[in-house]
Amino acid sequence: MIFDILTIFPEIFRSPLSESLLKKALDRGLLQVRVWNLRDFAGDKHRTTDDYPYGGGAGMVMKAEPIFRAVEEIKSQNPEARAVLFTPQGELFHQGLAKELSGQKHWILVCGRYEGLDERVRRGAVDREISIGDYILNGGEIPALVFLEVISRYVPEFLGSEQSMEEESFSDGLLEYPQYTRPPVLRGMEVPEVLLSGNHADIKRWRRRESLKRTYGRRPDLLEKAALSEADLEYLAELKSRQKID
Ligand code: SAM
Numbered sequence: 308m309i310f311d312i313l314t315i316f317p318e319i320f321r322s323p324l325s326e327s328l329l330k331k332a333l334d335r336g337l338l339q340v341r342v343w344n345l346r347d348f349a350g351d352k353h354r355t356t357d358d359y360p361y362g363g364g365a366g367m368v369m370k371a372e373p374i375f376r377a378v379e380e381i382k383s384q385n386p387e388a389r390a391v392l393f394t395p396q397g398e399l400f401h402q403g404l405a406k407e408l409s410g411q412k413h414w415i416l417v418c419g420r421y422e423g424l425d426e427r428v429r430r431g432a433v434d435r436e437i438s439i440g441d442y443i444l445n446g447g448e449i450p451a452l453v454f455l456e457v458i459s460r461y462v463p464e465f466l467g468s469e470q471s472m473e474e475e476s477f478s479d480g481l482l483e484y485p486q487y488t489r490p491p492v493l494r495g496m497e498v499p500e501v502l503l504s505g506n507h508a509d510i511k512r513w514r515r516r517e518s519l520k521r522t523y524g525r526r527p528d529l530l531e532k533a534a535l536s537e538a539d540l541e542y543l544a545e546l547k548s549r550q551k552i553d
Pocket of ligand 1: 392393394395396417418419420421422423424437438439440441442443444445446447448450
């Protein structure tokens with residue numbers, strides 16, 4: 308999987324890419340990340356990448372031309388590459404979308420700054436627009452890292468075991484069940500007995516029910532789209548009839 312990142316602040320990416328799973332994936336060649344400084348694509352000696360907004364108003368707007376040039380250069384090397392612009396006005400990013408987009412093997416990530424970008428970037432330079440949530444960040448660099456990290460988890464061998472992806476929250480449309488590690492009693496709080504039982508069928512059933520209970524209690528909206536079995540539906544009906552969910 309290849310990511311080409313276009314930014315005016317390339318240093319932001321140094322630390323996140325040099326630790327933990329992302330670093331390992333880069334070292335193993337599972338991922339290739341290139342960070343491009345948009346100033347290198349500016350057309351003037353001051354390497355200008357922003358300008359005043361037409362019509363007036365506060366702040367600066369990122370110029371379109373450096374972004375067009377950078378995207379065109381990368382696509383000339385690989386016409387299959389697709390460019391995504393990070394913007395709070397884009398399609399909301401979620402696990403299902405990440406899974407779908409992980410099918411595309413080369414992404415160009417366009418990071419905005421200031422008041423945003425010249426509208427012509429949206430109209431002509433990029434293939435998709437993605438928002439990571441209904442809030443405003445200073446720039447597209449953190450959204451680009453979120454996108455890169457979430458999508459990279461679908462690269463085969465990125466995670467130690469395939470199973471850890473399958474059981475993660477959202478992967479089957481539900482929140483994950485609670486996890487525990489040693490000691491069995493901590494500050495008066497006990498690990499549920501079933502987890503110490505060694506009975507795999509019971510543990511599996513307990514985890515599924517906890518997953519349903521947690522999703523019902525915290526994110527009932529997710530249940531509308533989750534794939535649920537007859538047994539799940541029966542358990543949910545039982546939960547709904549309870550006065551209180553712990
Ligand atoms: N004035 C713009 C607007 O209201 O849509 C917001 C500009 S924001 C301060 C600067 C840049 O940060 C944006 O161009 C975008 O690249 C990035 N950004 C901010 N919040 C974002 C979000 N929730 N999702 C994706 N990108 C975001």
